[in-house]
Amino acid sequence: MTIAIGFEGSANKIGIGIIEDGKVLSNVRKTYITPPGQGFLPGQTAKHHQQYILDILDKALEEAKIKPEDIDCLCYTKGPGMAAPLVSVAVVVRTLAQIWKKPIVAVNHCIGHIEMGRLVTGARNPIVLYVSGGNTQVxxxxxxxxxxxxxxxxxxxxxxxxxxARVLKVSNDPSPGYNIEQMAKRGKKFIELPYVVKGMDVSFSGILSYIEFSSQLIKEKMCTAEDLCFSLQETVFAMLVETTERAMAHCNADEVLIVGGVGCNVRLQEMMAVMAKERGATVYATDERYCIDNGVMIAQAGWEMFRSGHVTSLEDTWCTQRYRTDEVEVTWRN
Incomplete structure (x- = not known):
């Protein structure tokens, strides 16, 4: 038996999770929520993580019913992410590793999402759509x-x-994306927006600028905020489904796995399911426990890495804001 504890703090969630040979023992998380219309800044987010990380650690150990001596390795998010939050968590992991005399495994955040998705859903070899606040990849x-x-x-x-969501002054509790999704369900009028797919790549900045300008239509009573949320979702999700389907065709794949915070969105899952059904394929997705950034996904990826021989030396336990998914050698898969 191998027990791994994972520490995640790359953005506005601080999470610690514990896994034992594919069984989730605990998954504790706290979100830094800012006032409506405001994002989260690195320095303030790091202070939030520093304030709560030890309390969350106690809860994770208590929930898992284990002691530090039972743990085989400590896993932390090396990147990508925001520098100050990443470093604030890494410092705690380095300290605990020396106190508990345990090895450390540095984990790529994106691969944490993928490996947790594979574990929870049982997907064998899917095309992965990774969609979150900081990443969008097929x-x-x-x-x-x-x-x-x-x-x-x-x-x-x-x-x-x-x-x-900030333009509309939508609440950040529990998350702006979730609140946009609920508003979109009440939208009735579709507003045509730029559809930007370039080969296998997508672009969202132009759509954002256009829809920010279109928000003036609300004041002119030409449409509602709910209509714009609906239109934005339908447009960007169609772009994602198109590029995912192209990858499936290229790889002759019959599985799609949606991971990342935006992967919780039911409408995205519905649209992907329509495409997959037409191809005779299957869609796999998880709920907010594992889609949204969490510690147990870092534990699962670290568990896989540790069992295949990966250990990170103390002097190499640094963080990076840019860490490509394809930089990591996946030694644990056949």
């Missing part, structure tokens, strides 16, 4: 790497949704 596994088939060339889809 991924396939090949020859010991997660290969990026397509990605955003500017901002992530989650960032696009979040920034439009």
């Amino acid at each position: 991924i396939a596994y090949s020859q010991k790497r997660y290969r990026i088939f397509g990605e955003t060339i500017d901002i992530a889809v989650g960032n696009c949704l979040d920034r439009f």
Whole structure:
């Protein structure tokens, strides 16, 4: 038996999770929520993580019913993410590793999402659509790497949704993307927006600028905020489904796995399911426990890495804001 504890703090969630040979023992998380219309800044987010990380650690150990001596390795998010929050968590992990005398495994945040998705859903070899506040990628596994088939060339889809939520002064509790999704369900009028797909890549910054300008239509009573939320979702999700389907055709894949915070969106899952059904394929997705950034996904990826021989020396336990998914050698998959 191998027990791994994972620490995640790359953005506005601080999470600690514990896993034992594919069984989730605990998954504790706290979100830094800012006032409506405001995003989260690195320094303030890092202070939030520093304030709560030890309390969350106690809760995770208590929930898992284990002691530090039972743990085989400590796993932390090396990147990508925001520098100050990443470092604030890494410092705690380095300290605990020396106190508990345990090895450390540095984990790529994106691969944490993929491995947790594979574990929870049972997907064998899917095309992965990774959509979150900071990342948008279409991924396939090949020859010991997660290969990026397509990605955003500017901002992530989650960032696009979040920034439009700020324009509308939508609440950040529990998340701006979730509140946009609920508003979109009440939208009735479709407003045509730019549809920007370039080969396998997508672009969202122009759509964001256009819809920010279109928000003037609300004042002119030409449409409602709900109509714009509906139109934005339908447009950006159609772009994502198109590029995902192209990757499936190229790889002759019959599975799609949606991961990342935006992957919780039911409408995205519905649209992907329509495409998959037409291809005779299956869609896999998880709920907010594992879609949204969490510690147990870092534990699961670290568990896989540790069992295949990965250990990070103390002097190499640094963080980076940019850490490509395809930089990591995937030694644990055949």
